Amino acid sequence: MRRSLVALALCLALGPVPGAAEAIGDAERGATLFARQCSACHQIGPEAQNRVGPRLTGIFGRQAGSLADFNYSKSIVRMGADGLVWTLETLDAYIANPKALVSGTRMNYRGMAEATDRADLMAYLRAYSDRPQDIPESEPTARKTDPALSPEILAIQGDPAYGEYLASECQTCHQADGSDQGIPSITGWPAEDFVVAMHAYKQKLRPHPVMQMMAGRLNDEEIAALAAYFATLQ
Amino acid sequence: MHLNRRHFLGTGIAASALLTAPTVWGQAKPKVVVIGGGAGGATAARYLAKDSGGAIEVTLVEANPVYTTCFFSNLYLGGFRDFESLQHNYDKLAGGGVTVINDMATGVDRAAKTVTLAGGQVLPYDRLVLSPGIDFKDGSVPGWSLDAAEKMPHAYKAGPQTQLLKKMVEEMPEGGVFAMIAPPNPYRCPPGPYERISMIAHVLKQKNPTAKIIVADPKEKFSKQALFEEGWNKHYAGMVEWIGPDFGGGKVEVRPDAMEVVIDGEVTKVDCCNVIPGQMAGKIAALAGVTDDSGWAPVDPATMKAKADENVWVLGDSSAQGDMPKSGFSANSQAKVAAMTIRGELTGSKTFPAKYSNTCWSLIAPDDGVKVGASYEPTPEKIASVESFISETGEDAALRKATYEESLGWYAGITADMFG
Numbered sequence: 189m190r191r192s193l194v195a196l197a198l199c200l201a202l203g204p205v206p207g208a209a210e211a212i213g214d215a216e217r218g219a220t221l222f223a224r225q226c227s228a229c230h231q232i233g234p235e236a237q238n239r240v241g242p243r244l245t246g247i248f249g250r251q252a253g254s255l256a257d258f259n260y261s262k263s264i265v266r267m268g269a270d271g272l273v274w275t276l277e278t279l280d281a282y283i284a285n286p287k288a289l290v291s292g293t294r295m296n297y298r299g300m301a302e303a304t305d306r307a308d309l310m311a312y313l314r315a316y317s318d319r320p321q322d323i324p325e326s327e328p329t330a331r332k333t334d335p336a337l338s339p340e341i342l343a344i345q346g347d348p349a350y351g352e353y354l355a356s357e358c359q360t361c362h363q364a365d366g367s368d369q370g371i372p373s374i375t376g377w378p379a380e381d382f383v384v385a386m387h388a389y390k391q392k393l394r395p396h397p398v399m400q401m402m403a404g405r406l407n408d409e410e411i412a413a414l415a416a417y418f419a420t421l422q
Numbered sequence: 423m424h425l426n427r428r429h430f431l432g433t434g435i436a437a438s439a440l441l442t443a444p445t446v447w448g449q450a451k452p453k454v455v456v457i458g459g460g461a462g463g464a465t466a467a468r469y470l471a472k473d474s475g476g477a478i479e480v481t482l483v484e485a486n487p488v489y490t491t492c493f494f495s496n497l498y499l500g501g502f503r504d505f506e507s508l509q510h511n512y513d514k515l516a517g518g519g520v521t522v523i524n525d526m527a528t529g530v531d532r533a534a535k536t537v538t539l540a541g542g543q544v545l546p547y548d549r550l551v552l553s554p555g556i557d558f559k560d561g562s563v564p565g566w567s568l569d570a571a572e573k574m575p576h577a578y579k580a581g582p583q584t585q586l587l588k589k590m591v592e593e594m595p596e597g598g599v600f601a602m603i604a605p606p607n608p609y610r611c612p613p614g615p616y617e618r619i620s621m622i623a624h625v626l627k628q629k630n631p632t633a634k635i636i637v638a639d640p641k642e643k644f645s646k647q648a649l650f651e652e653g654w655n656k657h658y659a660g661m662v663e664w665i666g667p668d669f670g671g672g673k674v675e676v677r678p679d680a681m682e683v684v685i686d687g688e689v690t691k692v693d694c695c696n697v698i699p700g701q702m703a704g705k706i707a708a709l710a711g712v713t714d715d716s717g718w719a720p721v722d723p724a725t726m727k728a729k730a731d732e733n734v735w736v737l738g739d740s741s742a743q744g745d746m747p748k749s750g751f752s753a754n755s756q757a758k759v760a761a762m763t764i765r766g767e768l769t770g771s772k773t774f775p776a777k778y779s780n781t782c783w784s785l786i787a788p789d790d791g792v793k794v795g796a797s798y799e800p801t802p803e804k805i806a807s808v809e810s811f812i813s814e815t816g817e818d819a820a821l822r823k824a825t826y827e828e829s830l831g832w833y834a835g836i837t838a839d840m841f842g
């Protein structure tokens with residue numbers, strides 16, 4: 189179940205673009221690779237916990253060695269403090285040869301030689317990094333081209349006044365000042381990313397009962413209005 | 423009185439004619455009085471002031487200087503929150519343009535459009551919002567009255583009663599008996615009594631593991647029943663006995679002086695007894711004449727306006743609206759619809775179709791949270807449920823923990839949304 193959701197989520201995010209320069213790789217293959225080579229030490233997903241290795245949910249855009257509740261090697265913590273952030277590029281390098289990137293890492297993993305394998309694996313990891321605002325280079329992966337999300341839907345100009353009324357409903361849970369405790373912050377997102385995320389809940393590609401229900405009752409104009417309004421909050 | 427009414431009606435019409443054209447008089451700002459600074463009232467006052475940008479004069483009348491949330495008060499009983507964390511003052515609302523009056527509203531003259539306060543002040547209004555929560559029905563539990571609440575607390579309006587109940591649970595003798603008299607429908611927070619049982623069982627399991635809990639319930643079934651029963655078996659095996667109406671749970675008498683509970687003729691000595699009586703709208707709603715025989719105030723599903731008066735809104739627990747449970751979440755959701763429609767009427771701002779929703783989380787044991795929720799839309803008859811969800815039995819520990827953490831986020835969110 190989880191598996192197929194992930195694949196679908198990526199379809200929404202990436203779109204089955206022919207010859208997509210934008211797609212990272214094949215997430216479904218990546219899921220298999222993850223199960224074989226990473227899952228002995230790592231968990232990923234909304235309920236993932238730290239095991240031998242830290243949880244990898246939301247890894248894209250995360251500073252290396254930055255989870256407060258995991259006991260990292262000094263080496264990776266220092267690299268993080270120096271500015272190492274997990275991006276397509278840095279992850280690719282770390283997975284290819286962990287010690288080449290972080291010399292003193294505690295991750296006892298020999299490395300993954302094949303570039304296409306690494307790309308597929310990252311497509312899978314990417315599905316669990318769903319906060320576009322955290323991922324500067326996410327533009328090509330987080331927008332456009334899904335047939336279910338036609339360009340017309342993305343082009344709707346939302347009415348911020350309507351958005352403000354609709355948003356009052358969201359603010360029972362999502363704080364207007366962007367604080368983020370138990371429930372993620374949704375302020376200051378680029379409007380298009382917001383629209384994609386809401387449609388992913390509406391189409392039940394993103395799994396969460398509250399958000400599926402909230403998004404399920406919103407029509408395209410309403411989602412656009414919300415996106416327009418939240419984009420104005422800092 | 424009758425003569426008075428008629429007299430006021432006459433002037434009322436003249437006055438409202440003036441008010442619909444405030445520009446004629448230059449300064450006259452429309453006035454909204456909100457009675458009750460809880461989940462419904464505080465939210466309505468805050469949104470009216472914030473969204474009208476000063477075009478409406480908003481006055482909030484609240485009996486207590488500090489609001490103690492009922493939501494999460496069970497977590498306080500279970501030792502997961504301290505009491506202070508449940509308390510919120512009105513400073514930010516006052517700073518945000520709401521005139522906050524700390525007094526009890528004692529009367530509403532709908533013909534004159536005024537509210538009288540215990541301190542003698544008389545407040546005129548153009549629109550009145552009532553969100554006074556609940557009061558208890560006299561005689562709903564034979565042997566119990568508010569006078570007995572020091573011996574057998576209700577703890578269903580959070581505050582000293584909640585602290586008293588916690589103290590009594592902690593002072594129970596080893597192997598003692600805790601009894602709850604659960605309320606009949608409808609009442610505030612459908613899962614509330616059962617979350618409370620979970621929290622008390624959690625405390626007793628640690629401090630007094632041979633103690634027993636009995637719940638006498640007049641209802642055939644209760645909210646999230648499968649989830650609670652699963653949790654009680656898992657975490658508190660053998661401790662909780664639920665007595666439904668088939669076994670006399672509805673035929674109850676309490677004897678506060680003797681600390682006895684009589685269930686279907688059988689007398690039980692108890693060491694701590696929580697009586698949650700039958701409920702009705704906060705008394706001021708009845709005094710205002712907007713309630714019906716049920717004790718609740720019927721409202722228009724699309725606006726939350728009282729059916730009895732087009733200038734009066736009733737929010738939250740006091741309203742009879744249809745399918746929404748009486749919860750803080752619901753009251754907050756209804757308040758936004760009310761604020762939008764009132765603003766539309768008074769300032770001509772745009773109005774939109776009402777949307778309502780609710781989610782109620784409950785904590786069963788540490789990191790074992792569950793939730794139930796639904797979205798709602800107005801139909802001509804009532805606010806009707808459109809879609810709903812509920813946690814499932816057998817969910818894994820990580821999901822239950824995430825659900826609990828979500829509820830912490832919600833508490834922070836809704837209290838910020840109410841009080842600023």
Ligand SMILES: Cc1cc2nc3c(=O)[nH]c(=O)nc-3n(C[C@H](O)[C@H](O)[C@H](O)COP(=O)(O)OP(=O)(O)OC[C@H]3O[C@@H](n4cnc5c(N)ncnc54)[C@H](O)[C@@H]3O)c2cc1C
Pocket residue numbers: 457458459460461462463483484485486489491492493494495496525526527528553554555556577578579580610611614615618704705706737738739740748749750751752753781782783
């Ligand atoms: C144990 C327990 C647990 C709960 N848990 C949850 C939960 O997890 N989630 C949830 O959503 N809901 C929960 N609730 C329900 C929630 O507390 C109520 O549904 C909600 O507070 C209703 O809001 P309200 O505005 O109608 O009334 P209230 O919040 O009760 O506010 C009414 C206010 O009006 C004031 N007042 C009344 N009469 C007058 C008067 N004449 N003059 C001046 N002031 C007056 C009162 O002092 C009070 O402050 C819980 C309730 C209980 C008892």
